Amino acid sequence: MVAIPIEDLAPRTEDEVREHLKSGKLVEGLRHMSPQYLQGIRRILTVSADTELVSAPSYLRAAQHAPALNNFGSAMSIVQDELAHAHIGYRLLGDLGVDMDWLIYERPAAEFKYPYAFDVPLDSWTELVCANALYDQAGYVLLSDVHESSTFGPWKRALAKVDKEETFHLRHGRTWLKKLVKDPAEKAKVQAAVDWMFILTLEWFGLPDARKRHGIQLEYGFKGKSNDELRQAWMAAVVPFMEDLGIAVPAHYDAGSERYVIDCPFPAAFDAEAKRWLLDDGPVGWDEVLLRWKARGPMNEAYVEKLQRGYRTTSFRRSAGDAGRADERSEARA
Numbered sequence: 001m002v003a004i005p006i007e008d009l010a011p012r013t014e015d016e017v018r019e020h021l022k023s024g025k026l027v028e029g030l031r032h033m034s035p036q037y038l039q040g041i042r043r044i045l046t047v048s049a050d051t052e053l054v055s056a057p058s059y060l061r062a063a064q065h066a067p068a069l070n071n072f073g074s075a076m077s078i079v080q081d082e083l084a085h086a087h088i089g090y091r092l093l094g095d096l097g098v099d100m101d102w103l104i105y106e107r108p109a110a111e112f113k114y115p116y117a118f119d120v121p122l123d124s125w126t127e128l129v130c131a132n133a134l135y136d137q138a139g140y141v142l143l144s145d146v147h148e149s150s151t152f153g154p155w156k157r158a159l160a161k162v163d164k165e166e167t168f169h170l171r172h173g174r175t176w177l178k179k180l181v182k183d184p185a186e187k188a189k190v191q192a193a194v195d196w197m198f199i200l201t202l203e204w205f206g207l208p209d210a211r212k213r214h215g216i217q218l219e220y221g222f223k224g225k226s227n228d229e230l231r232q233a234w235m236a237a238v239v240p241f242m243e244d245l246g247i248a249v250p251a252h253y254d255a256g257s258e259r260y261v262i263d264c265p266f267p268a269a270f271d272a273e274a275k276r277w278l279l280d281d282g283p284v285g286w287d288e289v290l291l292r293w294k295a296r297g298p299m300n301e302a303y304v305e306k307l308q309r310g311y312r313t314t315s316f317r318r319s320a321g322d323a324g325r326a327d328e329r330s331e332a333r334a
Contacts, residue, residue, distance in 0.1 A: 009050050009097045010038040021177025021221065026153035028094065037220055041152050042096055045223045046103070048146075049089025051114040052141065053104070055082045057303040058118050062128035074172060075128065081165045088158045095154070105311035109304035117200040120272050126180065130193040132173025134238060138204045140166045141234045143224075148225025174241065181245045191247055196275045198238075198249050202266060203289065205231040211286055235260035272297045 010033035012020070020027065027033060033041070040092045056079045063075035094100040117135060122128050143166065147159035180186040206212060209228045217223050225233065235251050239260060242249045250264035265283035270276070270292065 004097060004305060004333055006035045006038060009033075010035045012037075013233055017220070021151055024071075025157065026333075027151050028210055031180075036216065038096060040216055040220055040222050041155075042093060044146075044217075045089050045093050045096075045155065046098075048143070048191065049086045049093065050112045051083045051118070052086035053307060054112065054114045054118045054134070054303050055079075056086070056308045058122055058299070059128060059131070062122035062124060062131070065123075065125040065128070067125060069209045071125070071319050078132070078169050078172065081169065084201070085162050085165070088155075094189065101311075105308050109301045110294075112300070112304060115200075115204045116293050116297055117197070117204060118303070119143065119300045120196075120200065120275060121299050124189070124193075126186070127175045127193045128196070129176035129180070130197055131334060132169050133241070134194070134197050134201045135204070136166055136169040137172060137237055138201050138234050140170060141230055143218075145224045145230060145233075146222075151221030151296045156201055177245060177247075181247065187246070194247050194249060196270075196277060198242075198251075199264065199266065199268065199277055200270070201234065201238075202251075202262065204229060205234065210267045282323065 008032050010032075012034045014031060014034050014036055017027070017032070017037050018093045020032055025032075027037065027041075036180060057263075059082065061081050063072055063079070066072035066075055090100055090104055095101065103180050115135075122131055123322065140163075143159055143162055147156060147163055150156040150159070177190060178188050206227045212227055219227070223230075239249055239251050239253065251260050251262050253259075254261045264277070265279050265281075267282055267284055267286055267289045269278040269288070271278060
């Protein structure tokens with residue numbers, strides 16, 4: 001029951017992997033991987049699967065405020081999609097030697113790897129549809145990049161389905177926002193939600209390129225664009241849309257540099273309980289942001305508990321002996 005060493009799971013050398021990719025071939029499984037490739041694809045798959053999984057209780061919380069039953073049904077369809085997308089990622093991780101029971105149902109909440117934005121509660125229908133327009137746009141940008149660039153064949157093929165379903169989530173959010181802003185009172189609620197959610201989504205793409213090295217990620221095709229390039233792609237989709245709605249966002253397109261420019265201190269300190277950015281205090285260092293991310297936010301434990309509760313209270317739960325042996329399989333954890 002002891003985990004197989006990662007070197008035995010992934011038998012190729014780094015040179016062999018690079019030659020395989022250079023010839024235009026996809027990586028189809030462990031037999032084509034080196035330990036470094038395996039560690040990298042596990043990492044990005046875990047972040048993707050965790051993000052999809054935790055979005056489900058986040059969206060479910062807000063769906064209770066749906067204005068009508070058919071609107072609730074649309075929200076539930078999105079929740080079902082997110083769970084299905086998470087299943088794809090976890091199933092692939094299982095094929096890559098990861099202990100899926102531990103990963104999904106036994107891992108401590110603080111060890112889940114998803115954007116901090118989902119740790120802040122969505123408390124209204126307006127916030128839900130704003131999340132569809134902002135968060136799902138971020139997910140679409142990221143996964144479209146992976147779909148186009150990924151050298152891991154099983155995930156590349158699976159993302160064809162995910163890509164189509166994410167467009168429904170985006171359309172749902174954008175259609176609702178176009179409707180809501182026609183009413184001045186509802187437009188004010190949209191503006192209030194965007195005020196805190198826009199900057200959280202800017203954080204979604206991670207550290208700036210000057211702080212993060214992308215060599216292996218780009219070389220091995222885990223992604224095609226750097227963090228800053230992905231952030232630019234997201235703003236290119238979101239900023240013009242918000243401008244058309246008459247919703248103010250702290251970013252604009254600079255024709256001289258042909259780039260979107262962030263117009264507020266970034267990164268900045270965030271009061272998660274009040275859903276408020278402390279912009280008057282000026283920018284903070286990325287080290288402070290990393291500490292906030294690591295500490296997780298107010299909904300982290302509640303959401304993970306909701307997801308893991310059924311496993312703990314049914315016959316599917318591991319026996320005590322199995323749970324102990326699972327601890328010995330730490331090598332197989334992503």
